[in-house]
């Protein structure tokens with residue numbers, strides 16, 4: 001490859017402004033969110049249309065330039081960071097972020113890949129509907145990134161992961177062809193369902209340029225419950241009871257232990273413990289329904305009484321105001337920031353079948369305490385989806401960097417082996433990227449791995465599309 005020839009062809013196709021080589025502008029795009037990976041790039045391009053993406057891909061194929069699609073760059077596994085060679089072209093989407101169509105009757109949006117998730121939610125609201133994909137990074141993370149990672153987030157327990165919200169997809173393939181399947185069909189059994197190959201592929205099979213999204217009725221009533229529970233086992237029992245009582249209205253189910261809460265209380269100005277130190281663990285339930293608010297409140301009162309009667313929860317609070325609701329959510333959402341403020345943690349994002357969550361939480365904590373007495377365990381996550389973040393911090397007084405360097409690998413090996421032994425996954429929602437490739441190889445069957453390799457080879461024989469990620 002002659003880099004100058006590739007750059008000249010890109011400038012001719014897109015205009016000089018759309019090809020960025022200024023090191024200061026490139027710098028923030030060359031490191032990942034967690035500062036675990038950094039790389040270099042030939043340049044970054046910011047196409048404005050699917051046709052421009054296709055032109056870029058064709059140039060890269062002709063000139064043998066590897067391509068790294070990058071959305072909001074919030075990946076937790078280095079999935080959007082180029083390698084150190086400096087050969088790759090970053091393809092970014094801030095200018096490919098239009099709302100293409102709204103179908104207010106059917107409840108669908110057609111949206112380009114570069115639109116931030118928060119803006120997709122707002123567009124749905126403007127159309128009188130609700131788009132449920134929501135997570136801590138939603139102001140920055142883009143639709144294309146969220147679909148490529150099959151993101152989870154806060155509402156999976158009710159609405160499913162990102163792939164379940166997509167009816168149609170437009171993708172530029174590694175040879176530059178456009179696969180245009182932007183139909184808004186709930187039913188279409190005409191052969192292989194190709195759209196699902198690209199969701200979760202982390203940009204290794206093609207570049208998503210637009211999607212048709214399913215919308216849902218905006219809930220008329222929303223209530224938030226905070227439960228004081230003994231442990232993960234009691235939390236699972238409470239969730240089970242809530243679902244049986246409230247049906248499909250349980251929208252979020254977040255679990256966090258007192259140790260995780262303590263970190264937030266230490267670092268978040270104004271944070272207050274709702275149970276004044278009494279709760280060994282907390283369960284946050286968000287209930288949203290289209291029926292009337294008074295009826296929902298009555299049913300919640302009955303649920304709370306039952307949970308207390310049966311000693312499944314020691315205390316049940318129902319948020320009295322939007323301010324109180326926001327304060328409780330902040331306790332849960334600020335845990336990662338509090339871990340960082342404390343010097344960082346050894347992080348995990350594992351899933352197991354819901355019924356095995358209690359074993360996962362108990363065995364993981366017991367196991368790491370055997371290895372490192374006084375280790376601090378920040379256990380939290382989207383429990384309703386069988387997903388926990390098991391994050392471990394240095395004992396008080398130990399140097400966080402030394403703790404991670406000495407114990408990080410062994411702790412992660414233990415946690416991942418435990419999750420797999422319980423029938424689970426080493427990466428529930430953050431993906432594989434470049435951080436967890438070895439784990440994929442170690443835990444997937446040869447049959448599954450072989451099929452993945454053959455798919456990659458069929459789509460991208462020159463291995464130019466986000467190389468070094470996933471496989």
Ligand SMILES: Cc1cc2nc3c(=O)[nH]c(=O)nc-3n(C[C@H](O)[C@H](O)[C@H](O)COP(=O)(O)OP(=O)(O)OC[C@H]3O[C@@H](n4cnc5c(N)ncnc54)[C@H](O)[C@@H]3O)c2cc1C
Pocket residue numbers: 033068069070071072073074075076079080093113134135136137140141142143144145146147148149150151152153154201202203204206207208209336429430466469
């Ligand atoms: C505070 C915080 C909270 C988070 N919470 C959650 C959570 O609850 N649930 C969850 O699942 N994740 C969570 N994440 C992780 C992250 O936000 C998600 O993985 C998100 O979906 C990534 O979107 P992005 O636009 O930033 O993608 P990027 O990080 O830019 O890229 C991610 C992957 O997608 C590929 N990609 C990007 N755009 C395209 C495209 N148009 N076509 C093809 N491939 C593309 C990239 O090459 C890369 O492989 C969180 C991250 C942070 C920082």
